[in-house]
Amino acid sequence: MPRLVRNNLAVYDDLADRWWDPRGPFAGLGWLAASRAEQIRPAANGSSVLVDIACGGGLLQPYAAGKGYVHIGVDLSPRSLQVARSHGVRAIRADMNQLPLADECAEVVVAGECLEHVPDPYQVVAECCRILKPGGVLIVDTAANTVLARVLGITLLENAPCPGTPPRGTHDHRLFVDRRRLIRTCARHGVTMRLTGLRPRLLDLLLFLLRRRLAVKLVPMAWTGLLFQGVGTKADTRLLPGP
Template structure:
Protein backbone atom coordinates (compact mmCIF):
# COMPACT_ATOMS: atom_id res chain seq x y z
CA UNK A 1 0.00 0.00 0.00
CA UNK A 2 1.39 3.45 -0.85
CA UNK A 3 1.91 5.87 2.00
CA UNK A 4 1.78 9.63 1.76
CA UNK A 5 5.07 11.50 2.10
CA UNK A 6 5.99 12.29 5.70
CA UNK A 7 3.63 14.94 7.07
CA UNK A 8 2.13 15.89 10.39
CA UNK A 9 -0.69 13.63 11.51
CA UNK A 10 -4.09 14.58 10.07
CA UNK A 11 -2.51 16.91 7.49
CA UNK A 12 -5.15 17.36 4.73
CA UNK A 13 -2.34 17.39 2.18
CA UNK A 14 -2.19 13.61 2.52
CA UNK A 15 -5.37 13.36 0.46
CA UNK A 16 -3.67 15.14 -2.43
CA UNK A 17 -0.68 12.81 -2.07
CA UNK A 18 -2.98 9.79 -2.27
CA UNK A 19 -5.43 11.22 -4.81
CA UNK A 20 -4.91 8.50 -7.48
CA UNK A 21 -6.01 5.81 -5.02
CA UNK A 22 -9.48 7.01 -3.99
CA UNK A 23 -11.42 4.66 -6.26
CA UNK A 24 -9.01 1.73 -6.09
CA UNK A 25 -10.90 -1.01 -4.18
CA UNK A 26 -7.56 -2.60 -3.25
CA UNK A 27 -5.86 0.66 -2.29
CA UNK A 28 -5.28 2.58 0.93
CA UNK A 29 -8.88 3.85 0.96
CA UNK A 30 -10.46 0.39 0.59
CA UNK A 31 -12.10 0.55 4.01
CA UNK A 32 -13.64 3.91 3.17
CA UNK A 33 -15.52 2.11 0.37
CA UNK A 34 -16.88 -0.40 2.87
CA UNK A 35 -17.88 2.37 5.26
CA UNK A 36 -19.56 4.35 2.49
CA UNK A 37 -21.74 1.34 1.65
CA UNK A 38 -22.67 0.94 5.32
CA UNK A 39 -23.43 4.66 5.59
CA UNK A 40 -25.55 4.59 2.46
CA UNK A 41 -27.58 1.72 3.87
CA UNK A 42 -28.75 4.08 6.65
CA UNK A 43 -30.15 6.59 4.13
CA UNK A 44 -33.73 5.76 3.12
CA UNK A 45 -34.55 5.73 -0.60
CA UNK A 46 -36.26 8.91 -1.79
CA UNK A 47 -40.04 8.90 -1.97
CA UNK A 48 -41.40 8.47 -5.48
CA UNK A 49 -41.44 11.70 -7.43
CA UNK A 50 -39.01 13.50 -5.12
CA UNK A 51 -35.33 14.43 -5.38
CA UNK A 52 -34.31 15.26 -1.82
CA UNK A 53 -31.01 16.95 -1.02
CA UNK A 54 -28.18 15.10 0.69
CA UNK A 55 -25.22 17.10 1.96
CA UNK A 56 -22.10 14.95 2.29
CA UNK A 57 -19.64 16.55 4.73
CA UNK A 58 -16.05 15.55 4.10
CA UNK A 59 -17.16 13.83 0.90
CA UNK A 60 -13.67 13.04 -0.37
CA UNK A 61 -13.85 11.68 -3.90
CA UNK A 62 -17.57 10.91 -3.61
CA UNK A 63 -17.46 7.29 -2.43
CA UNK A 64 -20.98 7.63 -1.03
CA UNK A 65 -22.45 8.47 -4.45
CA UNK A 66 -23.16 4.91 -5.68
CA UNK A 67 -25.17 4.23 -2.51
CA UNK A 68 -27.54 7.23 -2.50
CA UNK A 69 -29.15 7.10 -5.93
CA UNK A 70 -32.08 9.47 -6.35
CA UNK A 71 -30.71 12.21 -4.11
CA UNK A 72 -29.30 15.54 -5.19
CA UNK A 73 -25.86 14.92 -3.77
CA UNK A 74 -23.81 17.92 -2.64
CA UNK A 75 -20.33 17.16 -1.39
CA UNK A 76 -18.35 19.51 0.87
CA UNK A 77 -14.60 19.09 1.21
CA UNK A 78 -11.40 21.11 1.45
CA UNK A 79 -9.41 18.96 -0.97
CA UNK A 80 -9.79 20.12 -4.56
CA UNK A 81 -8.31 16.96 -6.07
CA UNK A 82 -10.91 14.88 -4.25
CA UNK A 83 -13.78 17.19 -5.23
CA UNK A 84 -12.78 16.92 -8.88
CA UNK A 85 -13.17 13.15 -8.67
CA UNK A 86 -16.45 13.47 -6.75
CA UNK A 87 -17.87 15.64 -9.52
CA UNK A 88 -17.09 12.85 -11.97
CA UNK A 89 -19.36 10.59 -9.95
CA UNK A 90 -22.37 12.88 -9.98
CA UNK A 91 -21.65 14.87 -6.84
CA UNK A 92 -22.09 18.65 -6.89
CA UNK A 93 -18.78 19.80 -5.36
CA UNK A 94 -18.57 22.61 -2.82
CA UNK A 95 -15.14 23.55 -1.50
CA UNK A 96 -15.49 24.42 2.14
CA UNK A 97 -14.65 23.68 5.73
CA UNK A 98 -17.20 21.48 7.53
CA UNK A 99 -17.11 23.94 10.45
CA UNK A 100 -18.19 26.79 8.11
CA UNK A 101 -20.29 25.28 5.33
CA UNK A 102 -21.29 27.74 2.57
CA UNK A 103 -24.87 26.42 2.26
CA UNK A 104 -28.12 27.84 3.61
CA UNK A 105 -29.69 26.68 6.84
CA UNK A 106 -32.38 24.00 6.61
CA UNK A 107 -31.51 23.03 3.04
CA UNK A 108 -30.81 19.34 3.56
CA UNK A 109 -33.08 16.34 3.89
CA UNK A 110 -30.05 14.25 4.87
CA UNK A 111 -26.64 15.27 6.19
CA UNK A 112 -23.95 12.60 6.09
CA UNK A 113 -20.80 13.07 8.16
CA UNK A 114 -18.80 9.97 7.36
CA UNK A 115 -15.24 9.56 8.64
CA UNK A 116 -14.85 13.32 9.06
CA UNK A 117 -15.54 14.22 12.70
CA UNK A 118 -12.32 12.50 13.84
CA UNK A 119 -10.42 14.90 11.59
CA UNK A 120 -11.82 18.24 12.80
CA UNK A 121 -10.23 20.33 15.53
CA UNK A 122 -13.57 21.86 16.60
CA UNK A 123 -16.13 19.07 17.03
CA UNK A 124 -18.87 21.36 18.36
CA UNK A 125 -18.58 23.70 15.35
CA UNK A 126 -18.81 20.78 12.92
CA UNK A 127 -21.88 19.41 14.70
CA UNK A 128 -23.45 22.88 14.80
CA UNK A 129 -23.06 23.13 11.03
CA UNK A 130 -24.36 19.63 10.32
CA UNK A 131 -27.48 20.30 12.38
CA UNK A 132 -27.93 23.80 10.96
CA UNK A 133 -28.10 22.40 7.45
CA UNK A 134 -30.84 19.91 8.35
CA UNK A 135 -34.47 20.77 7.75
CA UNK A 136 -36.94 19.80 10.51
CA UNK A 137 -37.39 16.06 10.23
CA UNK A 138 -34.10 15.72 8.36
CA UNK A 139 -31.77 12.80 9.01
CA UNK A 140 -28.20 13.03 10.33
CA UNK A 141 -25.95 10.03 9.57
CA UNK A 142 -22.52 9.74 11.19
CA UNK A 143 -19.67 7.28 11.35
CA UNK A 144 -16.44 8.04 13.15
CA UNK A 145 -13.86 6.83 15.66
CA UNK A 146 -14.36 6.90 19.41
CA UNK A 147 -12.06 8.73 21.83
CA UNK A 148 -10.88 5.63 23.68
CA UNK A 149 -7.59 3.87 24.35
CA UNK A 150 -8.95 0.86 22.45
CA UNK A 151 -9.61 2.97 19.36
CA UNK A 152 -6.09 4.38 19.52
CA UNK A 153 -4.70 0.85 19.66
CA UNK A 154 -6.87 -0.59 16.89
CA UNK A 155 -7.22 2.36 14.50
CA UNK A 156 -3.73 3.81 14.81
CA UNK A 157 -1.13 1.53 16.38
CA UNK A 158 -2.32 -1.77 14.87
CA UNK A 159 -3.88 -0.42 11.67
CA UNK A 160 -0.77 1.49 10.67
CA UNK A 161 1.52 -1.37 11.62
CA UNK A 162 -0.32 -3.86 9.42
CA UNK A 163 -0.77 -1.12 6.80
CA UNK A 164 -4.55 -1.16 7.00
CA UNK A 165 -4.62 2.64 6.80
CA UNK A 166 -2.10 5.19 5.51
CA UNK A 167 0.43 6.16 8.15
CA UNK A 168 -0.46 9.44 9.84
CA UNK A 169 -3.93 9.77 8.35
CA UNK A 170 -5.44 10.03 11.86
CA UNK A 171 -4.58 12.08 14.90
CA UNK A 172 -5.97 10.07 17.82
CA UNK A 173 -6.22 13.24 19.90
CA UNK A 174 -9.14 14.22 17.66
CA UNK A 175 -11.11 11.01 18.09
CA UNK A 176 -14.71 11.68 19.12
CA UNK A 177 -16.07 11.60 22.66
CA UNK A 178 -19.43 9.87 22.27
CA UNK A 179 -21.16 11.65 25.14
CA UNK A 180 -19.95 15.02 23.89
CA UNK A 181 -21.24 14.18 20.42
CA UNK A 182 -24.66 13.22 21.78
CA UNK A 183 -24.88 16.43 23.82
CA UNK A 184 -23.82 18.59 20.88
CA UNK A 185 -26.48 17.08 18.64
CA UNK A 186 -29.16 17.21 21.34
CA UNK A 187 -28.68 20.99 21.64
CA UNK A 188 -30.05 21.20 18.10
CA UNK A 189 -32.93 18.79 18.62
CA UNK A 190 -31.15 15.76 17.16
CA UNK A 191 -31.24 12.75 19.50
CA UNK A 192 -28.66 10.22 18.35
CA UNK A 193 -28.91 6.45 18.39
CA UNK A 194 -25.43 4.99 18.34
CA UNK A 195 -23.87 1.54 17.83
CA UNK A 196 -20.49 0.00 17.07
CA UNK A 197 -19.42 -1.52 13.75
CA UNK A 198 -16.44 -3.45 12.38
CA UNK A 199 -15.53 -5.25 9.16
CA UNK A 200 -16.95 -8.76 8.79
CA UNK A 201 -14.19 -11.23 9.65
CA UNK A 202 -15.65 -13.76 7.21
CA UNK A 203 -15.55 -11.19 4.42
CA UNK A 204 -11.99 -10.16 5.30
CA UNK A 205 -10.86 -13.79 5.03
CA UNK A 206 -12.70 -14.21 1.72
CA UNK A 207 -11.16 -10.99 0.41
CA UNK A 208 -7.67 -12.11 1.39
CA UNK A 209 -8.30 -15.36 -0.49
CA UNK A 210 -9.46 -13.45 -3.57
CA UNK A 211 -13.09 -14.55 -3.26
CA UNK A 212 -14.52 -11.11 -2.39
CA UNK A 213 -13.72 -7.56 -3.42
CA UNK A 214 -15.74 -5.68 -0.80
CA UNK A 215 -16.23 -6.24 2.91
CA UNK A 216 -19.46 -5.71 4.78
CA UNK A 217 -19.52 -3.74 8.01
CA UNK A 218 -21.36 -5.50 10.84
CA UNK A 219 -22.71 -4.27 14.16
CA UNK A 220 -20.89 -5.16 17.36
CA UNK A 221 -21.79 -4.81 21.05
CA UNK A 222 -19.22 -2.09 21.74
CA UNK A 223 -18.98 1.38 20.18
CA UNK A 224 -15.53 1.92 21.71
CA UNK A 225 -13.67 1.84 18.38
CA UNK A 226 -15.67 2.59 15.24
CA UNK A 227 -19.30 3.61 15.50
CA UNK A 228 -22.31 4.79 13.53
CA UNK A 229 -24.98 7.20 14.76
CA UNK A 230 -28.26 8.45 13.34
CA UNK A 231 -30.83 10.98 14.47
CA UNK A 232 -33.65 13.14 13.11
CA UNK A 233 -34.02 16.84 13.76
CA UNK A 234 -37.21 17.70 15.59
CA UNK A 235 -39.46 20.37 14.07
Protein backbone atom coordinates in the same frame (compact mmCIF):
# COMPACT_ATOMS: atom_id res chain seq x y z
CA MET B 1 14.34 10.54 11.09
CA PRO B 2 11.73 13.27 10.34
CA ARG B 3 8.79 13.34 12.73
CA LEU B 4 5.61 11.84 11.36
CA VAL B 5 2.94 14.48 10.69
CA ARG B 6 -0.37 13.34 12.22
CA ASN B 7 -3.80 14.09 10.73
CA ASN B 8 -1.97 14.75 7.48
CA LEU B 9 -4.77 16.01 5.24
CA ALA B 10 -2.38 16.27 2.28
CA VAL B 11 -2.83 12.52 1.72
CA TYR B 12 -6.30 13.11 0.27
CA ASP B 13 -4.88 15.27 -2.51
CA ASP B 14 -1.70 13.22 -2.95
CA LEU B 15 -3.60 9.92 -3.21
CA ALA B 16 -6.71 11.24 -4.96
CA ASP B 17 -6.27 8.79 -7.85
CA ARG B 18 -6.60 5.91 -5.36
CA TRP B 19 -10.04 6.88 -3.96
CA TRP B 20 -11.87 4.19 -5.90
CA ASP B 21 -9.19 1.47 -5.75
CA PRO B 22 -10.95 -1.41 -3.90
CA ARG B 23 -7.61 -2.63 -2.50
CA GLY B 24 -6.09 0.84 -2.05
CA PRO B 25 -5.61 3.04 1.03
CA PHE B 26 -9.27 4.13 1.07
CA ALA B 27 -10.81 0.65 0.65
CA GLY B 28 -12.28 0.72 4.15
CA LEU B 29 -14.03 4.00 3.37
CA GLY B 30 -15.91 2.23 0.59
CA TRP B 31 -17.16 -0.39 3.07
CA LEU B 32 -18.24 2.40 5.41
CA ALA B 33 -20.04 4.23 2.61
CA ALA B 34 -22.13 1.12 1.95
CA SER B 35 -23.00 0.84 5.64
CA ARG B 36 -23.84 4.56 5.88
CA ALA B 37 -26.14 4.35 2.86
CA GLU B 38 -28.22 1.62 4.55
CA GLN B 39 -29.45 4.38 6.88
CA ILE B 40 -30.60 6.67 4.06
CA ARG B 41 -34.28 6.37 3.24
CA PRO B 42 -35.49 7.04 -0.32
CA ALA B 43 -35.98 10.73 -1.18
CA ALA B 44 -39.49 12.17 -0.87
CA ASN B 45 -39.11 13.94 -4.22
CA GLY B 46 -36.58 14.85 -6.92
CA SER B 47 -35.55 18.06 -5.17
CA SER B 48 -34.69 16.43 -1.82
CA VAL B 49 -31.11 17.26 -0.84
CA LEU B 50 -28.43 15.03 0.65
CA VAL B 51 -25.33 16.85 1.90
CA ASP B 52 -22.22 14.70 2.08
CA ILE B 53 -19.85 16.43 4.50
CA ALA B 54 -16.15 15.88 3.63
CA CYS B 55 -17.22 13.78 0.66
CA GLY B 56 -13.67 12.91 -0.39
CA GLY B 57 -13.74 11.11 -3.74
CA GLY B 58 -17.52 10.62 -3.57
CA LEU B 59 -17.54 6.97 -2.48
CA LEU B 60 -21.10 7.34 -1.19
CA GLN B 61 -22.44 8.21 -4.65
CA PRO B 62 -23.18 4.71 -6.05
CA TYR B 63 -25.07 3.78 -2.88
CA ALA B 64 -26.98 7.07 -2.68
CA ALA B 65 -27.72 7.27 -6.41
CA GLY B 66 -30.77 5.00 -6.35
CA LYS B 67 -32.34 6.92 -3.45
CA GLY B 68 -33.23 9.94 -5.59
CA TYR B 69 -31.45 12.83 -3.83
CA VAL B 70 -29.60 15.80 -5.21
CA HIS B 71 -26.19 14.74 -3.84
CA ILE B 72 -24.11 17.73 -2.71
CA GLY B 73 -20.57 17.06 -1.50
CA VAL B 74 -18.38 19.40 0.53
CA ASP B 75 -14.64 18.94 0.95
CA LEU B 76 -11.40 20.93 1.14
CA SER B 77 -9.24 18.69 -1.07
CA PRO B 78 -9.35 20.04 -4.65
CA ARG B 79 -8.24 16.78 -6.29
CA SER B 80 -10.70 14.72 -4.27
CA LEU B 81 -13.48 17.11 -5.30
CA GLN B 82 -12.55 16.55 -8.96
CA VAL B 83 -12.85 12.80 -8.43
CA ALA B 84 -16.19 13.21 -6.65
CA ARG B 85 -17.51 15.36 -9.52
CA SER B 86 -16.44 12.76 -12.07
CA HIS B 87 -18.71 10.33 -10.18
CA GLY B 88 -21.73 12.63 -10.32
CA VAL B 89 -21.51 14.44 -6.96
CA ARG B 90 -22.24 18.20 -7.01
CA ALA B 91 -19.06 18.94 -5.13
CA ILE B 92 -18.15 22.29 -3.61
CA ARG B 93 -14.93 23.37 -1.92
CA ALA B 94 -15.62 24.47 1.62
CA ASP B 95 -14.61 23.95 5.22
CA MET B 96 -16.96 21.67 7.13
CA ASN B 97 -16.57 23.90 10.19
CA GLN B 98 -18.45 26.66 8.37
CA LEU B 99 -20.71 25.30 5.68
CA PRO B 100 -21.74 27.76 2.93
CA LEU B 101 -25.23 26.25 2.94
CA ALA B 102 -28.55 27.67 4.13
CA ASP B 103 -30.24 26.69 7.38
CA GLU B 104 -32.57 23.69 7.02
CA CYS B 105 -31.70 23.04 3.36
CA ALA B 106 -31.13 19.27 3.54
CA GLU B 107 -33.33 16.23 4.14
CA VAL B 108 -30.24 14.11 4.85
CA VAL B 109 -26.79 15.09 6.11
CA VAL B 110 -24.02 12.51 6.26
CA ALA B 111 -20.64 13.08 7.90
CA GLY B 112 -18.63 9.94 7.31
CA GLU B 113 -15.11 9.47 8.68
CA CYS B 114 -14.43 13.18 8.96
CA LEU B 115 -15.21 14.26 12.54
CA GLU B 116 -11.91 12.67 13.63
CA HIS B 117 -9.99 15.04 11.34
CA VAL B 118 -10.89 18.38 12.92
CA PRO B 119 -10.01 19.93 16.30
CA ASP B 120 -13.65 20.73 17.08
CA PRO B 121 -15.92 17.97 15.74
CA TYR B 122 -18.81 19.32 17.84
CA GLN B 123 -18.76 22.58 15.84
CA VAL B 124 -19.06 20.47 12.67
CA VAL B 125 -21.94 18.51 14.19
CA ALA B 126 -23.66 21.82 15.09
CA GLU B 127 -23.27 22.87 11.45
CA CYS B 128 -24.75 19.56 10.28
CA CYS B 129 -27.75 20.08 12.56
CA ARG B 130 -28.16 23.67 11.37
CA ILE B 131 -28.48 22.70 7.69
CA LEU B 132 -30.79 19.76 8.44
CA LYS B 133 -34.52 20.22 7.82
CA PRO B 134 -36.93 19.40 10.66
CA GLY B 135 -37.67 15.70 10.34
CA GLY B 136 -34.37 15.22 8.46
CA VAL B 137 -31.79 12.56 9.25
CA LEU B 138 -28.17 13.01 10.31
CA ILE B 139 -25.80 10.06 9.83
CA VAL B 140 -22.25 10.11 11.15
CA ASP B 141 -19.50 7.54 11.52
CA THR B 142 -16.18 8.05 13.20
CA ALA B 143 -13.64 6.75 15.74
CA ALA B 144 -14.22 6.83 19.50
CA ASN B 145 -11.68 8.46 21.82
CA THR B 146 -10.67 5.23 23.55
CA VAL B 147 -7.28 3.62 24.09
CA LEU B 148 -8.35 0.62 22.03
CA ALA B 149 -9.34 2.81 19.10
CA ARG B 150 -5.90 4.38 19.25
CA VAL B 151 -4.11 1.01 19.38
CA LEU B 152 -6.21 -0.77 16.75
CA GLY B 153 -7.10 2.20 14.55
CA ILE B 154 -3.68 3.85 14.43
CA THR B 155 -0.84 1.72 15.81
CA LEU B 156 -2.06 -1.49 14.19
CA LEU B 157 -4.03 -0.38 11.13
CA GLU B 158 -1.66 2.34 9.90
CA ASN B 159 1.34 0.01 10.19
CA ALA B 160 -0.18 -3.25 8.97
CA PRO B 161 1.40 -4.62 5.77
CA CYS B 162 -2.04 -5.37 4.31
CA PRO B 163 -4.08 -3.99 1.43
CA GLY B 164 -6.78 -1.45 2.28
CA THR B 165 -5.03 0.18 5.23
CA PRO B 166 -4.77 3.98 5.54
CA PRO B 167 -1.37 5.66 5.07
CA ARG B 168 0.76 6.32 8.15
CA GLY B 169 -0.06 9.68 9.70
CA THR B 170 -3.68 9.76 8.50
CA HIS B 171 -5.05 9.85 12.05
CA ASP B 172 -4.33 11.63 15.30
CA HIS B 173 -5.87 9.94 18.35
CA ARG B 174 -6.21 13.32 20.09
CA LEU B 175 -8.94 14.17 17.58
CA PHE B 176 -10.99 11.02 18.19
CA VAL B 177 -14.55 11.75 19.23
CA ASP B 178 -16.17 11.79 22.67
CA ARG B 179 -19.44 9.91 22.18
CA ARG B 180 -21.34 11.51 25.06
CA ARG B 181 -20.40 14.99 23.95
CA LEU B 182 -21.46 14.14 20.41
CA ILE B 183 -24.91 13.03 21.62
CA ARG B 184 -25.22 16.10 23.86
CA THR B 185 -24.27 18.45 21.01
CA CYS B 186 -26.85 16.86 18.74
CA ALA B 187 -29.52 17.11 21.44
CA ARG B 188 -28.72 20.80 21.96
CA HIS B 189 -29.42 21.33 18.26
CA GLY B 190 -32.65 19.37 18.17
CA VAL B 191 -31.29 16.05 16.92
CA THR B 192 -31.83 12.87 18.92
CA MET B 193 -28.90 10.61 18.09
CA ARG B 194 -28.38 6.89 18.73
CA LEU B 195 -25.00 5.20 18.37
CA THR B 196 -24.14 1.69 17.19
CA GLY B 197 -20.72 0.07 17.01
CA LEU B 198 -19.47 -1.21 13.66
CA ARG B 199 -17.11 -4.09 12.90
CA PRO B 200 -16.12 -5.95 9.75
CA ARG B 201 -17.79 -9.31 9.06
CA LEU B 202 -14.89 -11.59 9.88
CA LEU B 203 -15.28 -14.03 6.99
CA ASP B 204 -15.39 -11.13 4.51
CA LEU B 205 -12.27 -9.64 6.08
CA LEU B 206 -10.39 -12.92 5.89
CA LEU B 207 -11.37 -13.37 2.23
CA PHE B 208 -10.37 -9.76 1.50
CA LEU B 209 -6.94 -10.34 3.06
CA LEU B 210 -6.60 -13.56 1.04
CA ARG B 211 -7.46 -11.57 -2.11
CA ARG B 212 -10.61 -13.61 -2.64
CA ARG B 213 -13.07 -10.80 -2.06
CA LEU B 214 -13.15 -7.05 -2.77
CA ALA B 215 -15.77 -5.71 -0.38
CA VAL B 216 -16.19 -6.30 3.34
CA LYS B 217 -19.58 -5.90 4.94
CA LEU B 218 -19.64 -3.93 8.17
CA VAL B 219 -22.07 -5.24 10.74
CA PRO B 220 -23.51 -3.56 13.84
CA MET B 221 -22.41 -4.37 17.38
CA ALA B 222 -23.48 -3.00 20.74
CA TRP B 223 -20.01 -1.77 21.74
CA THR B 224 -19.26 1.70 20.36
CA GLY B 225 -15.73 2.12 21.73
CA LEU B 226 -13.89 1.67 18.44
CA LEU B 227 -15.65 2.60 15.23
CA PHE B 228 -19.24 3.76 15.57
CA GLN B 229 -22.15 5.03 13.55
CA GLY B 230 -24.69 7.58 14.78
CA VAL B 231 -28.12 8.12 13.31
CA GLY B 232 -30.33 10.98 14.46
CA THR B 233 -33.54 12.72 13.48
CA LYS B 234 -34.14 16.44 13.86
CA ALA B 235 -37.27 17.25 15.81
CA ASP B 236 -40.05 18.64 13.70
CA THR B 237 -41.52 21.26 15.99
CA ARG B 238 -44.30 21.89 13.45
CA LEU B 239 -45.71 18.52 14.49
CA LEU B 240 -45.86 19.36 18.21
CA PRO B 241 -49.34 19.94 19.66
CA GLY B 242 -50.17 23.62 20.15
CA PRO B 243 -50.76 25.31 23.53
